[in-house]
Amino acid sequence: MSKNTHGATSALIQNAPAAASLREFSFSDEDFKGLAKLAYEHAGISLSDAKRNLVYSRLSRRLRVLQLQTFREYRELVANDAREIENFINSISTNHTKLFREDHHFDHLRSHVAAPYAQAGARAGSMRIWSAGCSSGEEPYTIAVVLKRELRSFHNRDVKILATDIDTEILTKAARGEFAPNATTDVPHGYQSFFKNIVVDGQEKVTVEDDVRSLITFRRLNLMERWPFRGLFDAIFCRNVMIYFDGPTKANLIERFANQIKPGGWLYIGHSESLTGNHPQLKPVGRTIYRKVG
Ligand SMILES: C[S@@+](CC[C@H](N)C(=O)[O-])C[C@H]1O[C@@H](n2cnc3c(N)ncnc32)[C@H](O)[C@@H]1O
Known part of the structure; x- marks a missing residue:
C-alpha cells in the first residue's frame, strides 16, 4: 500500500492489528524509539506508541527498495545518510488534504x-x-481560486502565494496541480x-487555469529550521500540521x-488545533481564525 493523501486509508494503516509475528521485518522497541527520535529531531514530528504500525508499514517499503534485511540496518543508514533522512521524513509524514477543506476559512x-484587496484597486x-x-x-x-474569483484578473496586482512542505515527494505532486476528477x-x-x-497520459484529471497556478510558488521548507523570509505575510495558513507536534514545539x-x-x-x-492560552498578539476572531494585533 502506498502512502496516500486519503484519510480513510491512513486510518486503516493506523488501526491495523499489531500482528508482530506476521511481520516481514523484525521491528523492536529500540527500532521504533530510535526512529521516533529521528522524526522529532529532524521534523518536530512526535510519534506516539499508537503510530508504531504506521511507522512499520510506511518504512517497510524503504527497506524493500534498499534491499535491507532489518530495521536495525535501516536505522544505521538513516542516521548517517542525509538523502535517506529526506526519504524517511517523506515516508512518515501524513499528507491528507482536500480542496476547500474547512471551507469557513475560505469564506x-x-x-x-x-x-478588501480587490476593492482597494490600484491603491492596494x-x-x-x-x-x-x-x-x-x-x-x-483553493486560496488561489478564492483570490481569482474576487480579483478576476491579476494584471497589475502584486499577489503571491508561497506553499511549503517538508515532504519533497508531495511537493512534486503539488507543483503539477493535477487532481483526481472527484x-x-x-x-x-x-x-x-x-x-x-x-x-494526462490517458487519465482524466482536473486542474486550474495557468494564471491561477502561476500565483503559487512551491518550496521545500522544514518549519523547524530557519525561515528565509524578508517580508511579512497578510495571512498564514498552517492547518493540520501542528497536530503532529508536541506542546513546546507548537508554542x-x-x-x-x-x-x-x-x-x-x-x-x-486546523479544526482540532488551538493556541495554548491567550496569545498577546493573536486574537481569536472566529473558529480557528486569529488576527494579529499590535
Ligand atoms: C495533513 S497535511 C496538511 C495539509 C493542509 N495544510 C490541510 O490542512 O489540508 C500535513 C503536512 O504537514 C507537513 N509537515 C509535517 N512536519 C513538517 C515540518 N516540520 N515542516 C514542514 N512541513 C511539515 C507534512 O509533510 C504534510 O504534508
Whole structure:
C-alpha cells in the first residue's frame, strides 16, 4: 500500500492489528524509539506508541527498495545518510488534504482579505499568503481560486502565494496541480468553473487555469529550521500540521508565526488545533481564525 493523501486509508494503516509475528521485518522497541527520535529531531514530528504500525508499514517499503534485511540496518543508514533522512521524513509524514477543506476559512479569506484587496484597486499594495504544510497543494490552489474569483484578473496586482512542505515527494505532486476528477466534489458551486478537466497520459484529471497556478510558488521548507523570509505575510495558513507536534514545539511555532504576520493579518489553523492560552498578539476572531494585533 502506498502512502496516500486519503484519510480513510491512513486510518486503516493506523488501526491495523499489531500482528508482530506476521511481520516481514523484525521491528523492536529500540527500532521504533530510535526512529521516533529521528522524526522529532529532524521534523518536530512526535510519534506516539499508537503510530508504531504506521511507522512499520510506511518504512517497510524503504527497506524493500534498499534491499535491507532489518530495521536495525535501516536505522544505521538513516542516521548517517542525509538523502535517506529526506526519504524517511517523506515516508512518515501524513499528507491528507482536500480542496476547500474547512471551507469557513475560505469564506473568511474571501470577505476579509480578498474582497478588501480587490476593492482597494490600484491603491492596494502587495498581498502575500503562506500555506505552511501545503501537502499536495489543495490548500494553496483553493486560496488561489478564492483570490481569482474576487480579483478576476491579476494584471497589475502584486499577489503571491508561497506553499511549503517538508515532504519533497508531495511537493512534486503539488507543483503539477493535477487532481483526481472527484477532487472537486466538495468545491462550492461558485468556484466549480475555476477547475477544468484535462487528460494526462490517458487519465482524466482536473486542474486550474495557468494564471491561477502561476500565483503559487512551491518550496521545500522544514518549519523547524530557519525561515528565509524578508517580508511579512497578510495571512498564514498552517492547518493540520501542528497536530503532529508536541506542546513546546507548537508554542514555539505559534510565536514565530505571530512574528511573521503583518499587523492586522490573519492566522488560520486546523479544526482540532488551538493556541495554548491567550496569545498577546493573536486574537481569536472566529473558529480557528486569529488576527494579529499590535
Ligand atoms: C495533513 S497535511 C496538511 C495539509 C493542509 N495544510 C490541510 O490542512 O489540508 C500535513 C503536512 O504537514 C507537513 N509537515 C509535517 N512536519 C513538517 C515540518 N516540520 N515542516 C514542514 N512541513 C511539515 C507534512 O509533510 C504534510 O504534508
